[in-house]
Amino acid sequence: MASGQAKVLSSRTNVSDKFEKSTLFQQFEEYKETATELLLFRDFRPCVLACQTGINQAKIYIEIDGAKEVVESLTLIAIQAYAELNSWQEVLPFIQQVYNGIETCPPRVVQFCILLHAKVKEYAQCHVITNIWLRCPKNATIEGYFDVVQLYVLHVMLPQEKEALVPSFLDNCNFLSTEQRQIIMSEMKQSLAERESGSKDSKKIEKNALEKPLETEENASHGKSHLHKALKRFGVLLAKKSSFLSFDTVMKIAVVAVSFYFLMIQANKAGMMTSLSGATAFVWKGAVNHLYRLFSLARPGR
Structure with missing residues:
Protein backbone atom coordinates (compact mmCIF):
# COMPACT_ATOMS: atom_id res chain seq x y z
CA MET A 1 0.00 0.00 0.00
CA ALA A 2 2.78 2.39 1.00
CA SER A 3 4.63 1.53 -2.20
CA GLY A 4 1.57 2.38 -4.28
CA GLN A 5 1.16 5.76 -2.59
CA ALA A 6 4.85 6.54 -3.20
CA LYS A 7 4.41 5.82 -6.91
CA VAL A 8 1.37 8.08 -7.11
CA LEU A 9 3.22 10.93 -5.34
CA SER A 10 6.24 10.49 -7.62
CA SER A 11 4.01 10.56 -10.68
CA ARG A 12 2.30 13.73 -9.50
CA THR A 13 5.67 15.37 -8.83
CA ASN A 14 6.92 14.54 -12.33
CA VAL A 15 3.73 15.91 -13.87
CA SER A 16 4.11 19.07 -11.75
CA ASP A 17 7.76 19.48 -12.80
CA LYS A 18 6.90 19.06 -16.46
CA PHE A 19 4.08 21.59 -16.16
CA GLU A 20 6.35 24.07 -14.38
CA LYS A 21 9.11 23.68 -16.96
CA SER A 22 6.74 24.15 -19.88
CA THR A 23 5.34 27.26 -18.19
CA LEU A 24 8.83 28.63 -17.65
CA PHE A 25 9.85 27.97 -21.25
CA GLN A 26 6.72 29.77 -22.39
CA GLN A 27 7.61 32.74 -20.19
CA PHE A 28 11.19 32.76 -21.50
CA GLU A 29 9.95 32.75 -25.08
CA GLU A 30 7.61 35.63 -24.29
CA TYR A 31 10.54 37.64 -22.86
CA LYS A 32 12.56 37.04 -26.02
CA GLU A 33 9.67 37.88 -28.31
CA THR A 34 8.94 41.08 -26.40
CA ALA A 35 12.58 42.19 -26.42
CA THR A 36 12.97 41.39 -30.11
CA GLU A 37 9.78 43.28 -30.97
CA LEU A 38 10.93 46.35 -29.03
CA LEU A 39 14.29 46.22 -30.80
CA LEU A 40 12.64 46.04 -34.22
CA PHE A 41 10.35 48.98 -33.38
CA ARG A 42 13.40 50.92 -32.14
CA ASP A 43 12.18 51.21 -28.55
CA PHE A 44 15.70 50.65 -27.29
CA ARG A 45 15.46 51.63 -23.63
CA PRO A 46 12.32 49.55 -23.03
CA CYS A 47 14.09 46.76 -24.91
CA VAL A 48 17.01 46.86 -22.47
CA LEU A 49 14.61 46.81 -19.51
CA ALA A 50 12.74 43.84 -20.97
CA CYS A 51 16.05 42.00 -21.44
CA GLN A 52 17.09 42.70 -17.86
CA THR A 53 13.75 41.44 -16.52
CA GLY A 54 13.94 38.26 -18.58
CA ILE A 55 17.58 37.65 -17.61
CA ASN A 56 16.85 38.04 -13.91
CA GLN A 57 13.95 35.60 -14.20
CA ALA A 58 15.97 33.05 -16.18
CA LYS A 59 18.89 33.21 -13.74
CA ILE A 60 16.57 32.08 -10.93
CA TYR A 61 16.07 28.83 -12.86
CA ILE A 62 19.57 28.73 -14.37
CA GLU A 63 19.92 24.98 -13.69
CA ILE A 64 16.99 24.18 -15.91
CA ASP A 65 17.89 23.15 -19.46
CA GLY A 66 17.60 26.10 -21.81
CA ALA A 67 17.82 28.85 -19.16
CA LYS A 68 21.45 29.68 -20.01
CA GLU A 69 20.56 30.00 -23.68
CA VAL A 70 17.77 32.42 -22.78
CA VAL A 71 20.18 34.56 -20.75
CA GLU A 72 22.61 34.59 -23.66
CA SER A 73 19.95 35.50 -26.24
CA LEU A 74 18.56 38.35 -24.13
CA THR A 75 22.08 39.60 -23.44
CA LEU A 76 22.83 39.76 -27.19
CA ILE A 77 19.58 41.64 -27.84
CA ALA A 78 20.45 44.12 -25.09
CA ILE A 79 23.92 44.70 -26.59
CA GLN A 80 22.30 45.52 -29.95
CA ALA A 81 19.95 47.96 -28.22
CA TYR A 82 22.88 49.66 -26.48
CA ALA A 83 24.65 49.90 -29.84
CA GLU A 84 21.61 51.57 -31.41
CA LEU A 85 21.53 54.01 -28.51
CA ASN A 86 25.23 54.70 -29.10
CA SER A 87 25.70 53.78 -25.43
CA TRP A 88 28.55 51.37 -25.97
CA GLN A 89 30.15 52.45 -22.67
CA GLU A 90 27.23 50.83 -20.81
CA VAL A 91 27.80 47.42 -22.34
CA LEU A 92 30.68 46.17 -20.18
CA PRO A 93 29.02 47.06 -16.85
CA PHE A 94 25.87 45.34 -18.10
CA ILE A 95 27.83 42.22 -19.11
CA GLN A 96 29.68 42.07 -15.81
CA GLN A 97 26.39 42.37 -13.95
CA VAL A 98 24.86 39.49 -15.91
CA TYR A 99 27.85 37.12 -15.86
CA ASN A 100 29.81 38.42 -12.84
CA GLY A 101 32.87 38.98 -15.07
CA ILE A 102 34.06 38.89 -18.66
CA GLU A 103 35.86 35.54 -18.36
CA THR A 104 32.58 33.71 -17.70
CA CYS A 105 30.78 35.16 -20.75
CA PRO A 106 29.79 32.84 -23.62
CA PRO A 107 31.91 33.23 -26.78
CA ARG A 108 29.14 34.94 -28.77
CA VAL A 109 28.70 37.60 -26.09
CA VAL A 110 32.45 38.26 -26.10
CA GLN A 111 32.44 38.54 -29.89
CA PHE A 112 29.58 41.04 -29.80
CA CYS A 113 31.47 43.14 -27.25
CA ILE A 114 34.65 43.10 -29.35
CA LEU A 115 32.79 44.07 -32.53
CA LEU A 116 30.91 46.87 -30.78
CA HIS A 117 34.05 48.44 -29.32
CA ALA A 118 35.96 47.94 -32.58
CA LYS A 119 33.21 49.80 -34.44
CA VAL A 120 33.76 52.91 -32.29
CA LYS A 121 37.54 52.30 -32.48
CA GLU A 122 37.90 51.64 -28.76
CA TYR A 123 40.68 49.16 -29.47
CA ALA A 124 42.10 49.33 -25.95
CA GLN A 125 38.82 47.95 -24.59
CA CYS A 126 38.88 45.22 -27.25
CA HIS A 127 42.37 44.24 -26.12
CA VAL A 128 41.34 44.05 -22.45
CA ILE A 129 38.17 42.03 -23.14
CA THR A 130 39.98 39.55 -25.38
CA ASN A 131 42.94 39.00 -23.08
CA ILE A 132 40.78 38.47 -20.00
CA TRP A 133 38.60 35.94 -21.77
CA LEU A 134 41.39 34.04 -23.56
CA ARG A 135 43.50 33.68 -20.45
CA CYS A 136 40.75 31.83 -18.59
CA PRO A 137 41.64 28.08 -18.80
CA LYS A 138 37.97 27.08 -18.76
CA ASN A 139 37.42 28.84 -22.08
CA ALA A 140 40.08 26.76 -23.83
CA THR A 141 37.73 23.82 -24.12
CA ILE A 142 34.85 25.93 -25.44
CA GLU A 143 34.08 25.61 -29.14
CA GLY A 144 34.08 29.39 -29.65
CA TYR A 145 37.69 29.88 -28.52
CA PHE A 146 38.99 29.86 -32.10
CA ASP A 147 36.23 32.26 -33.21
CA VAL A 148 37.20 34.85 -30.59
CA VAL A 149 40.89 34.71 -31.60
CA GLN A 150 40.00 34.95 -35.29
CA LEU A 151 37.69 37.90 -34.71
CA TYR A 152 40.28 39.77 -32.67
CA VAL A 153 42.95 39.37 -35.35
CA LEU A 154 40.77 40.41 -38.30
CA HIS A 155 38.71 43.19 -36.67
CA VAL A 156 41.08 44.65 -34.09
CA MET A 157 44.70 43.99 -35.03
CA LEU A 158 44.45 44.46 -38.80
CA PRO A 159 42.56 47.79 -38.68
CA GLN A 160 45.36 49.06 -36.45
CA GLU A 161 47.92 47.75 -39.00
CA LYS A 162 49.46 45.43 -36.42
CA GLU A 163 49.73 42.45 -38.73
CA ALA A 164 53.42 42.04 -37.83
CA LEU A 165 52.36 41.19 -34.26
CA VAL A 166 49.83 38.53 -35.27
CA PRO A 167 52.26 35.53 -35.33
CA SER A 168 53.49 36.24 -31.80
CA PHE A 169 49.91 36.79 -30.60
CA LEU A 170 48.87 33.42 -32.02
CA ASP A 171 51.86 31.75 -30.38
CA ASN A 172 50.60 33.02 -27.02
CA CYS A 173 47.20 31.42 -27.65
CA ASN A 174 48.33 28.04 -26.38
CA PHE A 175 45.00 26.34 -26.93
CA LEU A 176 44.99 26.90 -30.71
CA SER A 177 45.97 24.01 -32.93
CA THR A 178 48.55 24.39 -35.70
CA GLU A 179 45.82 24.08 -38.30
CA GLN A 180 43.76 26.83 -36.69
CA ARG A 181 46.75 29.17 -36.65
CA GLN A 182 47.36 28.51 -40.33
CA ILE A 183 43.72 29.29 -41.11
CA ILE A 184 43.92 32.64 -39.31
CA MET A 185 47.21 33.54 -41.01
CA SER A 186 45.74 32.66 -44.40
CA GLU A 187 42.66 34.82 -43.78
CA MET A 188 44.88 37.66 -42.60
CA LYS A 189 46.93 37.55 -45.81
CA GLN A 190 43.75 37.51 -47.88
CA SER A 191 42.42 40.55 -45.99
CA LEU A 192 45.69 42.40 -46.50
CA ALA A 193 45.63 41.62 -50.23
CA GLU A 194 42.05 42.89 -50.51
CA ARG A 195 42.94 46.05 -48.61
CA GLU A 196 45.93 46.70 -50.89
CA SER A 197 43.78 46.08 -53.97
CA GLY A 198 41.11 48.43 -52.66
CA SER A 199 43.73 51.08 -51.99
CA LYS A 200 45.03 50.82 -55.56
CA ASP A 201 41.51 51.05 -56.97
CA SER A 202 40.82 54.10 -54.82
CA LYS A 203 44.00 55.82 -56.05
CA LYS A 204 43.14 54.96 -59.65
CA ILE A 205 39.64 56.43 -59.30
CA GLU A 206 41.08 59.55 -57.69
CA LYS A 207 43.64 59.91 -60.50
CA ASN A 208 40.95 59.52 -63.16
CA ALA A 209 38.77 62.07 -61.39
CA LEU A 210 41.64 64.56 -61.44
CA GLU A 211 42.51 63.93 -65.07
CA LYS A 212 38.95 63.90 -66.41
CA PRO A 213 38.25 67.64 -65.96
CA LEU A 214 41.48 68.48 -67.78
CA GLU A 215 40.53 66.28 -70.71
CA THR A 216 37.01 67.72 -70.79
CA GLU A 217 38.33 71.27 -70.67
CA GLU A 218 40.74 70.50 -73.50
CA ASN A 219 37.95 68.99 -75.60
Missing part, protein backbone atom coordinates in the same frame (compact mmCIF):
# COMPACT_ATOMS: atom_id res chain seq x y z
CA ALA A 220 35.67 71.94 -74.92
CA SER A 221 38.43 74.37 -75.86
CA HIS A 222 39.08 72.42 -79.06
CA GLY A 223 35.35 72.44 -79.92
CA LYS A 224 35.11 76.15 -79.21
CA SER A 225 38.12 76.91 -81.45
CA HIS A 226 36.66 74.73 -84.20
CA LEU A 227 33.36 76.60 -83.90
CA HIS A 228 35.08 79.98 -84.13
CA LYS A 229 36.89 78.95 -87.30
CA ALA A 230 33.67 77.75 -88.91
CA LEU A 231 31.85 80.99 -88.09
CA LYS A 232 34.78 83.03 -89.34
CA ARG A 233 34.75 81.20 -92.67
CA PHE A 234 30.98 81.70 -92.82
CA GLY A 235 31.51 85.44 -92.40
CA VAL A 236 34.13 85.54 -95.14
CA LEU A 237 31.85 83.56 -97.46
CA LEU A 238 28.91 85.84 -96.66
CA ALA A 239 31.00 88.90 -97.52
CA LYS A 240 32.02 87.40 -100.83
CA LYS A 241 28.45 86.45 -101.80
CA SER A 242 26.81 89.60 -100.48
CA SER A 243 27.04 91.31 -103.87
CA PHE A 244 24.67 88.66 -105.30
CA LEU A 245 22.15 88.82 -102.44
CA SER A 246 19.56 91.38 -101.50
CA PHE A 247 20.11 93.52 -98.43
CA ASP A 248 17.11 91.94 -96.69
CA THR A 249 18.46 88.43 -97.28
CA VAL A 250 21.92 89.41 -96.04
CA MET A 251 20.43 90.86 -92.83
CA LYS A 252 18.39 87.71 -92.16
CA ILE A 253 21.45 85.53 -92.63
CA ALA A 254 23.48 87.81 -90.38
CA VAL A 255 20.87 87.70 -87.61
CA VAL A 256 20.76 83.88 -87.77
CA ALA A 257 24.56 83.65 -87.73
CA VAL A 258 24.96 86.01 -84.77
CA SER A 259 22.19 84.27 -82.82
CA PHE A 260 23.78 80.88 -83.49
CA TYR A 261 27.16 82.23 -82.42
CA PHE A 262 25.93 83.59 -79.08
CA LEU A 263 23.94 80.41 -78.44
CA MET A 264 27.09 78.36 -78.84
CA ILE A 265 29.10 80.70 -76.60
CA GLN A 266 26.51 80.49 -73.81
CA ALA A 267 26.39 76.71 -74.14
CA ASN A 268 30.16 76.54 -73.72
CA LYS A 269 30.11 78.92 -70.75
CA ALA A 270 27.43 76.83 -69.03
CA GLY A 271 29.65 73.79 -69.28
CA MET A 272 27.26 72.15 -71.71
CA MET A 273 30.12 70.47 -73.56
CA THR A 274 31.46 68.94 -70.36
CA SER A 275 28.14 67.56 -69.17
CA LEU A 276 27.08 65.83 -72.36
CA SER A 277 27.07 62.06 -72.55
CA GLY A 278 29.44 60.25 -74.89
CA ALA A 279 26.83 59.77 -77.61
CA THR A 280 25.55 63.37 -77.43
CA ALA A 281 29.09 64.76 -77.46
CA PHE A 282 29.81 62.70 -80.57
CA VAL A 283 26.77 64.20 -82.32
CA TRP A 284 27.78 67.70 -81.15
CA LYS A 285 31.28 67.28 -82.53
CA GLY A 286 29.86 65.97 -85.81
CA ALA A 287 27.63 69.04 -86.10
CA VAL A 288 30.57 71.37 -85.61
CA ASN A 289 32.62 69.46 -88.19
CA HIS A 290 29.70 69.61 -90.62
CA LEU A 291 29.47 73.37 -90.10
CA TYR A 292 33.18 73.68 -90.71
CA ARG A 293 32.97 71.70 -93.97
CA LEU A 294 29.81 73.51 -95.05
CA PHE A 295 31.41 76.91 -95.02
CA SER A 296 34.97 75.89 -95.83
CA LEU A 297 36.64 78.01 -98.51
CA ALA A 298 38.07 74.84 -100.01
CA ARG A 299 34.58 73.41 -100.63
CA PRO A 300 34.00 72.85 -104.39
CA GLY A 301 31.74 75.47 -105.99
CA ARG A 302 32.69 78.14 -103.45
Whole structure:
Protein backbone atom coordinates (compact mmCIF):
# COMPACT_ATOMS: atom_id res chain seq x y z
CA MET A 1 0.00 0.00 0.00
CA ALA A 2 2.78 2.39 1.00
CA SER A 3 4.63 1.53 -2.20
CA GLY A 4 1.57 2.38 -4.28
CA GLN A 5 1.16 5.76 -2.59
CA ALA A 6 4.85 6.54 -3.20
CA LYS A 7 4.41 5.82 -6.91
CA VAL A 8 1.37 8.08 -7.11
CA LEU A 9 3.22 10.93 -5.34
CA SER A 10 6.24 10.49 -7.62
CA SER A 11 4.01 10.56 -10.68
CA ARG A 12 2.30 13.73 -9.50
CA THR A 13 5.67 15.37 -8.83
CA ASN A 14 6.92 14.54 -12.33
CA VAL A 15 3.73 15.91 -13.87
CA SER A 16 4.11 19.07 -11.75
CA ASP A 17 7.76 19.48 -12.80
CA LYS A 18 6.90 19.06 -16.46
CA PHE A 19 4.08 21.59 -16.16
CA GLU A 20 6.35 24.07 -14.38
CA LYS A 21 9.11 23.68 -16.96
CA SER A 22 6.74 24.15 -19.88
CA THR A 23 5.34 27.26 -18.19
CA LEU A 24 8.83 28.63 -17.65
CA PHE A 25 9.85 27.97 -21.25
CA GLN A 26 6.72 29.77 -22.39
CA GLN A 27 7.61 32.74 -20.19
CA PHE A 28 11.19 32.76 -21.50
CA GLU A 29 9.95 32.75 -25.08
CA GLU A 30 7.61 35.63 -24.29
CA TYR A 31 10.54 37.64 -22.86
CA LYS A 32 12.56 37.04 -26.02
CA GLU A 33 9.67 37.88 -28.31
CA THR A 34 8.94 41.08 -26.40
CA ALA A 35 12.58 42.19 -26.42
CA THR A 36 12.97 41.39 -30.11
CA GLU A 37 9.78 43.28 -30.97
CA LEU A 38 10.93 46.35 -29.03
CA LEU A 39 14.29 46.22 -30.80
CA LEU A 40 12.64 46.04 -34.22
CA PHE A 41 10.35 48.98 -33.38
CA ARG A 42 13.40 50.92 -32.14
CA ASP A 43 12.18 51.21 -28.55
CA PHE A 44 15.70 50.65 -27.29
CA ARG A 45 15.46 51.63 -23.63
CA PRO A 46 12.32 49.55 -23.03
CA CYS A 47 14.09 46.76 -24.91
CA VAL A 48 17.01 46.86 -22.47
CA LEU A 49 14.61 46.81 -19.51
CA ALA A 50 12.74 43.84 -20.97
CA CYS A 51 16.05 42.00 -21.44
CA GLN A 52 17.09 42.70 -17.86
CA THR A 53 13.75 41.44 -16.52
CA GLY A 54 13.94 38.26 -18.58
CA ILE A 55 17.58 37.65 -17.61
CA ASN A 56 16.85 38.04 -13.91
CA GLN A 57 13.95 35.60 -14.20
CA ALA A 58 15.97 33.05 -16.18
CA LYS A 59 18.89 33.21 -13.74
CA ILE A 60 16.57 32.08 -10.93
CA TYR A 61 16.07 28.83 -12.86
CA ILE A 62 19.57 28.73 -14.37
CA GLU A 63 19.92 24.98 -13.69
CA ILE A 64 16.99 24.18 -15.91
CA ASP A 65 17.89 23.15 -19.46
CA GLY A 66 17.60 26.10 -21.81
CA ALA A 67 17.82 28.85 -19.16
CA LYS A 68 21.45 29.68 -20.01
CA GLU A 69 20.56 30.00 -23.68
CA VAL A 70 17.77 32.42 -22.78
CA VAL A 71 20.18 34.56 -20.75
CA GLU A 72 22.61 34.59 -23.66
CA SER A 73 19.95 35.50 -26.24
CA LEU A 74 18.56 38.35 -24.13
CA THR A 75 22.08 39.60 -23.44
CA LEU A 76 22.83 39.76 -27.19
CA ILE A 77 19.58 41.64 -27.84
CA ALA A 78 20.45 44.12 -25.09
CA ILE A 79 23.92 44.70 -26.59
CA GLN A 80 22.30 45.52 -29.95
CA ALA A 81 19.95 47.96 -28.22
CA TYR A 82 22.88 49.66 -26.48
CA ALA A 83 24.65 49.90 -29.84
CA GLU A 84 21.61 51.57 -31.41
CA LEU A 85 21.53 54.01 -28.51
CA ASN A 86 25.23 54.70 -29.10
CA SER A 87 25.70 53.78 -25.43
CA TRP A 88 28.55 51.37 -25.97
CA GLN A 89 30.15 52.45 -22.67
CA GLU A 90 27.23 50.83 -20.81
CA VAL A 91 27.80 47.42 -22.34
CA LEU A 92 30.68 46.17 -20.18
CA PRO A 93 29.02 47.06 -16.85
CA PHE A 94 25.87 45.34 -18.10
CA ILE A 95 27.83 42.22 -19.11
CA GLN A 96 29.68 42.07 -15.81
CA GLN A 97 26.39 42.37 -13.95
CA VAL A 98 24.86 39.49 -15.91
CA TYR A 99 27.85 37.12 -15.86
CA ASN A 100 29.81 38.42 -12.84
CA GLY A 101 32.87 38.98 -15.07
CA ILE A 102 34.06 38.89 -18.66
CA GLU A 103 35.86 35.54 -18.36
CA THR A 104 32.58 33.71 -17.70
CA CYS A 105 30.78 35.16 -20.75
CA PRO A 106 29.79 32.84 -23.62
CA PRO A 107 31.91 33.23 -26.78
CA ARG A 108 29.14 34.94 -28.77
CA VAL A 109 28.70 37.60 -26.09
CA VAL A 110 32.45 38.26 -26.10
CA GLN A 111 32.44 38.54 -29.89
CA PHE A 112 29.58 41.04 -29.80
CA CYS A 113 31.47 43.14 -27.25
CA ILE A 114 34.65 43.10 -29.35
CA LEU A 115 32.79 44.07 -32.53
CA LEU A 116 30.91 46.87 -30.78
CA HIS A 117 34.05 48.44 -29.32
CA ALA A 118 35.96 47.94 -32.58
CA LYS A 119 33.21 49.80 -34.44
CA VAL A 120 33.76 52.91 -32.29
CA LYS A 121 37.54 52.30 -32.48
CA GLU A 122 37.90 51.64 -28.76
CA TYR A 123 40.68 49.16 -29.47
CA ALA A 124 42.10 49.33 -25.95
CA GLN A 125 38.82 47.95 -24.59
CA CYS A 126 38.88 45.22 -27.25
CA HIS A 127 42.37 44.24 -26.12
CA VAL A 128 41.34 44.05 -22.45
CA ILE A 129 38.17 42.03 -23.14
CA THR A 130 39.98 39.55 -25.38
CA ASN A 131 42.94 39.00 -23.08
CA ILE A 132 40.78 38.47 -20.00
CA TRP A 133 38.60 35.94 -21.77
CA LEU A 134 41.39 34.04 -23.56
CA ARG A 135 43.50 33.68 -20.45
CA CYS A 136 40.75 31.83 -18.59
CA PRO A 137 41.64 28.08 -18.80
CA LYS A 138 37.97 27.08 -18.76
CA ASN A 139 37.42 28.84 -22.08
CA ALA A 140 40.08 26.76 -23.83
CA THR A 141 37.73 23.82 -24.12
CA ILE A 142 34.85 25.93 -25.44
CA GLU A 143 34.08 25.61 -29.14
CA GLY A 144 34.08 29.39 -29.65
CA TYR A 145 37.69 29.88 -28.52
CA PHE A 146 38.99 29.86 -32.10
CA ASP A 147 36.23 32.26 -33.21
CA VAL A 148 37.20 34.85 -30.59
CA VAL A 149 40.89 34.71 -31.60
CA GLN A 150 40.00 34.95 -35.29
CA LEU A 151 37.69 37.90 -34.71
CA TYR A 152 40.28 39.77 -32.67
CA VAL A 153 42.95 39.37 -35.35
CA LEU A 154 40.77 40.41 -38.30
CA HIS A 155 38.71 43.19 -36.67
CA VAL A 156 41.08 44.65 -34.09
CA MET A 157 44.70 43.99 -35.03
CA LEU A 158 44.45 44.46 -38.80
CA PRO A 159 42.56 47.79 -38.68
CA GLN A 160 45.36 49.06 -36.45
CA GLU A 161 47.92 47.75 -39.00
CA LYS A 162 49.46 45.43 -36.42
CA GLU A 163 49.73 42.45 -38.73
CA ALA A 164 53.42 42.04 -37.83
CA LEU A 165 52.36 41.19 -34.26
CA VAL A 166 49.83 38.53 -35.27
CA PRO A 167 52.26 35.53 -35.33
CA SER A 168 53.49 36.24 -31.80
CA PHE A 169 49.91 36.79 -30.60
CA LEU A 170 48.87 33.42 -32.02
CA ASP A 171 51.86 31.75 -30.38
CA ASN A 172 50.60 33.02 -27.02
CA CYS A 173 47.20 31.42 -27.65
CA ASN A 174 48.33 28.04 -26.38
CA PHE A 175 45.00 26.34 -26.93
CA LEU A 176 44.99 26.90 -30.71
CA SER A 177 45.97 24.01 -32.93
CA THR A 178 48.55 24.39 -35.70
CA GLU A 179 45.82 24.08 -38.30
CA GLN A 180 43.76 26.83 -36.69
CA ARG A 181 46.75 29.17 -36.65
CA GLN A 182 47.36 28.51 -40.33
CA ILE A 183 43.72 29.29 -41.11
CA ILE A 184 43.92 32.64 -39.31
CA MET A 185 47.21 33.54 -41.01
CA SER A 186 45.74 32.66 -44.40
CA GLU A 187 42.66 34.82 -43.78
CA MET A 188 44.88 37.66 -42.60
CA LYS A 189 46.93 37.55 -45.81
CA GLN A 190 43.75 37.51 -47.88
CA SER A 191 42.42 40.55 -45.99
CA LEU A 192 45.69 42.40 -46.50
CA ALA A 193 45.63 41.62 -50.23
CA GLU A 194 42.05 42.89 -50.51
CA ARG A 195 42.94 46.05 -48.61
CA GLU A 196 45.93 46.70 -50.89
CA SER A 197 43.78 46.08 -53.97
CA GLY A 198 41.11 48.43 -52.66
CA SER A 199 43.73 51.08 -51.99
CA LYS A 200 45.03 50.82 -55.56
CA ASP A 201 41.51 51.05 -56.97
CA SER A 202 40.82 54.10 -54.82
CA LYS A 203 44.00 55.82 -56.05
CA LYS A 204 43.14 54.96 -59.65
CA ILE A 205 39.64 56.43 -59.30
CA GLU A 206 41.08 59.55 -57.69
CA LYS A 207 43.64 59.91 -60.50
CA ASN A 208 40.95 59.52 -63.16
CA ALA A 209 38.77 62.07 -61.39
CA LEU A 210 41.64 64.56 -61.44
CA GLU A 211 42.51 63.93 -65.07
CA LYS A 212 38.95 63.90 -66.41
CA PRO A 213 38.25 67.64 -65.96
CA LEU A 214 41.48 68.48 -67.78
CA GLU A 215 40.53 66.28 -70.71
CA THR A 216 37.01 67.72 -70.79
CA GLU A 217 38.33 71.27 -70.67
CA GLU A 218 40.74 70.50 -73.50
CA ASN A 219 37.95 68.99 -75.60
CA ALA A 220 35.67 71.94 -74.92
CA SER A 221 38.43 74.37 -75.86
CA HIS A 222 39.08 72.42 -79.06
CA GLY A 223 35.35 72.44 -79.92
CA LYS A 224 35.11 76.15 -79.21
CA SER A 225 38.12 76.91 -81.45
CA HIS A 226 36.66 74.73 -84.20
CA LEU A 227 33.36 76.60 -83.90
CA HIS A 228 35.08 79.98 -84.13
CA LYS A 229 36.89 78.95 -87.30
CA ALA A 230 33.67 77.75 -88.91
CA LEU A 231 31.85 80.99 -88.09
CA LYS A 232 34.78 83.03 -89.34
CA ARG A 233 34.75 81.20 -92.67
CA PHE A 234 30.98 81.70 -92.82
CA GLY A 235 31.51 85.44 -92.40
CA VAL A 236 34.13 85.54 -95.14
CA LEU A 237 31.85 83.56 -97.46
CA LEU A 238 28.91 85.84 -96.66
CA ALA A 239 31.00 88.90 -97.52
CA LYS A 240 32.02 87.40 -100.83
CA LYS A 241 28.45 86.45 -101.80
CA SER A 242 26.81 89.60 -100.48
CA SER A 243 27.04 91.31 -103.87
CA PHE A 244 24.67 88.66 -105.30
CA LEU A 245 22.15 88.82 -102.44
CA SER A 246 19.56 91.38 -101.50
CA PHE A 247 20.11 93.52 -98.43
CA ASP A 248 17.11 91.94 -96.69
CA THR A 249 18.46 88.43 -97.28
CA VAL A 250 21.92 89.41 -96.04
CA MET A 251 20.43 90.86 -92.83
CA LYS A 252 18.39 87.71 -92.16
CA ILE A 253 21.45 85.53 -92.63
CA ALA A 254 23.48 87.81 -90.38
CA VAL A 255 20.87 87.70 -87.61
CA VAL A 256 20.76 83.88 -87.77
CA ALA A 257 24.56 83.65 -87.73
CA VAL A 258 24.96 86.01 -84.77
CA SER A 259 22.19 84.27 -82.82
CA PHE A 260 23.78 80.88 -83.49
CA TYR A 261 27.16 82.23 -82.42
CA PHE A 262 25.93 83.59 -79.08
CA LEU A 263 23.94 80.41 -78.44
CA MET A 264 27.09 78.36 -78.84
CA ILE A 265 29.10 80.70 -76.60
CA GLN A 266 26.51 80.49 -73.81
CA ALA A 267 26.39 76.71 -74.14
CA ASN A 268 30.16 76.54 -73.72
CA LYS A 269 30.11 78.92 -70.75
CA ALA A 270 27.43 76.83 -69.03
CA GLY A 271 29.65 73.79 -69.28
CA MET A 272 27.26 72.15 -71.71
CA MET A 273 30.12 70.47 -73.56
CA THR A 274 31.46 68.94 -70.36
CA SER A 275 28.14 67.56 -69.17
CA LEU A 276 27.08 65.83 -72.36
CA SER A 277 27.07 62.06 -72.55
CA GLY A 278 29.44 60.25 -74.89
CA ALA A 279 26.83 59.77 -77.61
CA THR A 280 25.55 63.37 -77.43
CA ALA A 281 29.09 64.76 -77.46
CA PHE A 282 29.81 62.70 -80.57
CA VAL A 283 26.77 64.20 -82.32
CA TRP A 284 27.78 67.70 -81.15
CA LYS A 285 31.28 67.28 -82.53
CA GLY A 286 29.86 65.97 -85.81
CA ALA A 287 27.63 69.04 -86.10
CA VAL A 288 30.57 71.37 -85.61
CA ASN A 289 32.62 69.46 -88.19
CA HIS A 290 29.70 69.61 -90.62
CA LEU A 291 29.47 73.37 -90.10
CA TYR A 292 33.18 73.68 -90.71
CA ARG A 293 32.97 71.70 -93.97
CA LEU A 294 29.81 73.51 -95.05
CA PHE A 295 31.41 76.91 -95.02
CA SER A 296 34.97 75.89 -95.83
CA LEU A 297 36.64 78.01 -98.51
CA ALA A 298 38.07 74.84 -100.01
CA ARG A 299 34.58 73.41 -100.63
CA PRO A 300 34.00 72.85 -104.39
CA GLY A 301 31.74 75.47 -105.99
CA ARG A 302 32.69 78.14 -103.45
